[in-house]
Amino acid sequence: MAKTIQEINDKIKRGKAVVVTAEEIIDVVKKKGRSKAAHDVDVVTTGTFAPMCSSGAYFNIGHSKPRMKIGGGKASLNEVPVYTGLAAVDVFLGATAIPDDDPRNKIHPGRFPYGGGHVIEDLVAGKDVKLTAKAYGTDCYPRRKLETWIKLADMNQAVLFNIRNCYQNYNVAVNLSDRVIYTYMGVLQPNLRNATYCSAGQLSPLFNDPLYRTIGMGTRIFLGGGIGYVVDSGTQHNPTVPRTEKGAPRVGAGTLSVKGDLKQMNPRWLRGASFTGYGASLAVGLGIPIPILNEEILDYTSATDADLVATVVDYSDAYPNCIAGNLGEVTYAQLKSGAIEVNGKKIPTAALSSYARAREIAAILKGWIEKGSFLLTEPVFLLPSADSGVTFKPLNERPINNNETSRPATSQSALKVA
Amino acid sequence: MITKRLVLSFPPPLIDQPVTFELVRKYNLKINILRARITPREQGRLVVEVTGSKKDMDAGLKFLDEMKVEVKALALDVKFHDERCIECSACTSVCPSGALSVQRPEMRVSFNHEKCIACELCIPVCPFNVMEIVF
Numbered sequence: 001m002a003k004t005i006q007e008i009n010d011k012i013k014r015g016k017a018v019v020v021t022a023e024e025i026i027d028v029v030k031k032k033g034r035s036k037a038a039h040d041v042d043v044v045t046t047g048t049f050a051p052m053c054s055s056g057a058y059f060n061i062g063h064s065k066p067r068m069k070i071g072g073g074k075a076s077l078n079e080v081p082v083y084t085g086l087a088a089v090d091v092f093l094g095a096t097a098i099p100d101d102d103p104r105n106k107i108h109p110g111r112f113p114y115g116g117g118h119v120i121e122d123l124v125a126g127k128d129v130k131l132t133a134k135a136y137g138t139d140c141y142p143r144r145k146l147e148t149w150i151k152l153a154d155m156n157q158a159v160l161f162n163i164r165n166c167y168q169n170y171n172v173a174v175n176l177s178d179r180v181i182y183t184y185m186g187v188l189q190p191n192l193r194n195a196t197y198c199s200a201g202q203l204s205p206l207f208n209d210p211l212y213r214t215i216g217m218g219t220r221i222f223l224g225g226g227i228g229y230v231v232d233s234g235t236q237h238n239p240t241v242p243r244t245e246k247g248a249p250r251v252g253a254g255t256l257s258v259k260g261d262l263k264q265m266n267p268r269w270l271r272g273a274s275f276t277g278y279g280a281s282l283a284v285g286l287g288i289p290i291p292i293l294n295e296e297i298l299d300y301t302s303a304t305d306a307d308l309v310a311t312v313v314d315y316s317d318a319y320p321n322c323i324a325g326n327l328g329e330v331t332y333a334q335l336k337s338g339a340i341e342v343n344g345k346k347i348p349t350a351a352l353s354s355y356a357r358a359r360e361i362a363a364i365l366k367g368w369i370e371k372g373s374f375l376l377t378e379p380v381f382l383l384p385s386a387d388s389g390v391t392f393k394p395l396n397e398r399p400i401n402n403n404e405t406s407r408p409a410t411s412q413s414a415l416k417v418a
Numbered sequence: 419m420i421t422k423r424l425v426l427s428f429p430p431p432l433i434d435q436p437v438t439f440e441l442v443r444k445y446n447l448k449i450n451i452l453r454a455r456i457t458p459r460e461q462g463r464l465v466v467e468v469t470g471s472k473k474d475m476d477a478g479l480k481f482l483d484e485m486k487v488e489v490k491a492l493a494l495d496v497k498f499h500d501e502r503c504i505e506c507s508a509c510t511s512v513c514p515s516g517a518l519s520v521q522r523p524e525m526r527v528s529f530n531h532e533k534c535i536a537c538e539l540c541i542p543v544c545p546f547n548v549m550e551i552v553f
Contacts, residue, residue: 050506051545186543187542194511271502274545336525338520348510350507350511351506352545354504354505355507355525356505
């Protein structure tokens with residue numbers, strides 16, 4: 001009784017598809033039983049909304065008159081520097097980029113009030129941002145300076161392109177030291193006084209397809225309020241980690257690289273974030289539909305917060321210094337209850353990922369599919385899974401001796417020598 | 419008995435006057451000082467929780483008015499920009515008064531003005547700049 005994506009799409013087009021969220025499926029399976037639920041339900045929708053630092057966007061800003069080769073020059077959007085090592089008027093903005101004059105952590109902890117993520121939010125909100133650029137000038141691109149207001153609608157292309165989003169699972173962060181620490185997991189109080197976590201648990205996309213049986217290159221998704229696509233596995237994709245009996249990773253594992261047209265997106269689902277003492281980022285709303293092709297996939301989607309575990313890690317020493325070991329495991333049900341026990345001490349928990357918004361995304365995606373405006377796609381290939389041998393390596397540093405270079409001498413210096 | 423959370427602003431000439439003491443002694447009001455600050459130009463600001471009978475409260479407030487102490491409800495000095503809140507809950511484990519809390523199991527985050535003591539602990543913790551405290 002296995003289904004195909006094409007059969008499910010035919011039902012979606014006829015308005016007959018049965019779609020439930022990853023929260024609702026838990027009760028559906030309890031009531032109907034596994035086999036009937038797998039038969040009846042066509043799609044389970046998921047969602048997550050959390051800061052995801054490896055996000056960014058590329059823009060083609062259009063050619064000025066006279067032309068200017070920003071490529072190889074310098075440019076910024078609202079004072080936030082963009083990457084220009086591309087062709088004449090293509091630039092890339094990273095979510096964690098910050099203005100040159102931001103004081104950073106000079107007075108610790110810095111506030112990082114405005115960065116790349118905030119520029120993306122402002123552009124998506126339709127606001128004008130200030131584009132400045134400097135270039136060296138060429139015969140075909142003579143202009144050297146540019147200062148103009150620009151908004152999203154003015155750009156030729158504006159594409160959100162996130163090289164790592166949607167971490168399948170994540171550490172629970174605590175602080176064993178005797179001082180406050182400021183991390184990307186938030187402000188951690190000394191001596192285990194709080195714990196932070198960052199996952200939507202049972203609603204999170206990759207917890208609902210833990211071995212990537214349906215998600216791959218070309219999977220159509222909800223991204224930032226618009227429609228996006230999975231491009232590939234994301235950077236640091238690490239499928240070969242320890243897993244529970246039901247296949248869910250016990251630590252951070254799979255990741256996704258995703259893209260989508262920024263012009264369709266909405267600032268409710270793309271939010272600039274400022275982490276005190278750490279830096280700027282972008283909170284991304286992302287939802288993935290899981291086609292219920294068979295009972296195995298249904299089993300994955302019906303995992304509950306009580307079935308999913310995360311690992312508690314000390315961010316004062318173990319994390320920054322890459323010291324192996326952890327402080328044990330907790331379930332997402334425990335994390336969401338508001339307190340966990342670590343080293344025999346009961347400590348309050350807080351999330352950086354919004355469960356309320358994750359539920360809203362899963363519901364929006366469900367609505368799109370029910371209306372017939374969102375069809376599922378057949379992935380071109382699936383993500384590397386637990387049996388792929390793909391791992392995540394640390395950097396192996398090798399010393400560079402004096403004057404060693406890997407770059408060939410330039411022609412000018414070659415001339416001097418001659 | 420009624421309780422009010424107030425922000426008292428003292429003009430420079432009052433800095434050396436025991437105004438709070440008078441509120442306790444003459445007006446029989448129970449004062450819990452939540453925060454106090456004197457700025458470089460000697461403006462004094464006090465966040466207090468005042469408890470007493472309606473009669474004593476009214477008389478005490480009249481006394482403050484006569485002394486030219488500006489009195490504002492604390493709620494007006496604390497702003498929760500809900501349109502910026504993504505309901506992540508990062509603030510809820512540091513909020514000492516329970517003003518910022520999570521409703522379970524829905525995991526909705528909300529702010530209760532009445533409970534806020536304007537301690538500002540939430541400010542560095544919120545990545546989305548939701549809380550604004552003018553103090």
